[in-house]
Amino acid sequence: MKAVIVRQFGGPDQLRLTEAVEPVPRPGQVQVAVHAAGVNPVDAGNRADGSWAGLSAPCILGYDIGGVITRTSPEVAGLAPGDRVMAMTHFPDGAGGYAELAVTDASLAARISPAVRSPARRPSCWPREPPRWCCPGWPCPPAPGHWY
Numbered sequence: 001m002k003a004v005i006v007r008q009f010g011g012p013d014q015l016r017l018t019e020a021v022e023p024v025p026r027p028g029q030v031q032v033a034v035h036a037a038g039v040n041p042v043d044a045g046n047r048a049d050g051s052w053a054g055l056s057a058p059c060i061l062g063y064d065i066g067g068v069i070t071r072t073s074p075e076v077a078g079l080a081p082g083d084r085v086m087a088m089t090h091f092p093d094g095a096g097g098y099a100e101l102a103v104t105d106a107s108l109a110a111r112i113s114p115a116v117r118s119p120a121r122r123p124s125c126w127p128r129e130p131p132r133w134c135c136p137g138w139p140c141p142p143a144p145g146h147w148y
Helices: 041-053
Strands: 002-006 015-019 029-037 064-072 084-088 101-105 109-111
Touching (some): 002 041, 029 084, 064 101, 084 101
Antiparallel strands (some): 029 101, 064 084, 084 109
């Protein structure tokens, strides 16, 4: 799977698009195909120095995600593969939402109502169905682009 990994803390140039190991849900967790990931000041602070949050490099940042559940552990009730969810990752584990797949506790995921429509598709820097988590004007590994 592709992910943006911080190899060492620092500026935006430390964000690297690379291959990463697919996260596997542990008991009580779900795996989510990430369709959107939030970028906020906490993420920028963690990129600069994640030690305050218990992070150690290398790691995958990204706390807020939206997407579709692809797998659940057997103990999970109330959520199933195919459910659209919004969720918070437990990124201090080093496996945040700036990736094609993320794992989180089922208690940190909430089903998205069918009445809520997904945003219109927009171009991005990912080769296939990408997470949308870049901001205009920020570098988009591996090439400049607009992140949504």
